[in-house]
Amino acid sequence: MQIDNFHSFQQRVGDEDVELYKYGLKNIAEETLAPLGMCAAFEHNDDLIALLNAEEMPDSEAIDRYAQRIQQNAETYLKFTVSIGIGSVGAEIGHLRLSYQEAARALDMRFYMGDRKIVDYMESVDGETDRTSYPFALEKAFIQAVMHGEEGAIREQLQAFLQALRPESASKEPVLNSIFSLFFALYRLCIEKNVNVQEVFGRDLAGITHMLARSSLEGIVQALDETARLVAAQLNAKKNGNKLFDAVIAYIRNNYSKDISRETVAREVFITPGYVSLLFKQQLQTSFLDYLHQTRIDQACRLFEDSGARIADVAHExxxxxxxxxxxxxxxxxxxxxxxxxNQ
Incomplete structure (x- = not known):
């Protein structure tokens, strides 16, 4: 059993409460399955595993009905949804390992189905393939759309990329790996374009990969779309900032000999004084005043090449x-x- 979109749920309720919710789900699973036989449930990697032992095991339809009751009880009493994978029945204790692998595989094979799903491994094996080729050309088209900042094109290229993965016939792992690659292509783009990656991705990349791994395809696509639009907005702001900064620099170079200030420049280019300071910090890692002084002193040095120029005149100029x-x-x-x- 998996709590749907576990990472988002964990962020919403907090680390301490999420443990209480998982404990509540454990109790619900054991109590709901009790009529079928002996049941034990325990946590494993944020999932919940339920073991069922009975003299006569019910058929798959009966197990499915009880799985639905677990979902209903979790939604009623705990206010979240869960998805459930069911492994095959075996007569020997050695079958437990295989059944667990099948149950986990069942959820992985159909993770793109969305939330609140029940997947029986024995009914889901349909000759799926584990291989999918990575669409490099579509990744490039997607990144180009992000760089141009066109939301419609971003969504269109993202859908084309996902369609190329053929999730209806591919298992979770290769599809998820391809999506990870696209996600980190956005990260590389931010590095190349000198965009602050922490503003886009946060500080903890491990948390991002965990979130993606624990989400349905729908949740992953939404995260990719939101991230791509945020990167596009940052790149657009950077372009606009560059244009404004060029105007600020041009004004200073043309008017450094006058009595100008940060406020003067801000009025001339129609921005706030605070934004002038921010532009200098972002673009040159210095302050407006430092740049103005440096510009004036550099020009003074050029004027001193004329040995007849008086220092007072150069200062005024x-x-x-x-x-x-x-x-x-x-x-x-x-x-x-x-x-x-x-003299030098």
Whole structure:
């Protein structure tokens, strides 16, 4: 038994409460199956395994009815849904291992069916294949759609990618591996485009892979779609930020000799002063004032190439009305006074 979309459920109720819910599901399973024979349930890797032992085992239809009752009781009393995989019946205790593998396989084979499903392994074996080729061309088309920021194209390419995996005939593992690859192609795109991956993916990538592994195909597709649109939005914001930053830099370079400030520049390019500071931090890892001083001092150095230029005149020409302040700033950025610089 699996709690549907377990990762999301765990985040919603918290780690402590999720243990209580799993304990509640264990009790429900044992009590519901008790009329069929001796039953024991225990937790394994966040799933719940129920073992049933009886003198005469009921047929598959009867077991299915009791599995439905477990689902109904869990939904009624615990307020969540579960999916159940059923392994084959065996007369010897050595069959337990095979039956467990079949039950786990039953859920894996049809994980894309959605939530609240009951899958009997003996009724689900239909010659499925474990192999699926990875559609590299469709991955590239999907990434291109994300880079262009077109939501319709993103969804269209995502559906084309998933269709190429043929989930109706493939088992869970290869399909899930291909989806993981597409998910991390988005991660690589963020690295290449210098997008803050923590803002998109959070800090814990292990948590992301766990979430994807514990979700239905519908939940995984939704997570992929949301992540792709978030990456597209970040890339679009970065493009717009680059254009704005270019306008800010151009204004400073054309007006550094005037009495300008962060507020002056913000008014000229129609943004807030705070956003001006953010752009400098994101683009150059420096402040507006540092960049303005550096621009003025660099221009002053070029003017000092004229040996006849007076220091006071150079100071005024690059935007400093106070000669003493010019000396202080020049020494801070060049490590020497204007006279020392000129003498060198």
């Amino acid at each position: 690059v935007g400093y009305q106070d000669e003493k302040y010019f000396f202080q700033v020049f020494k801070k950025y060049k490590g020497m006074t204007p006279n020392q610089y000129r």
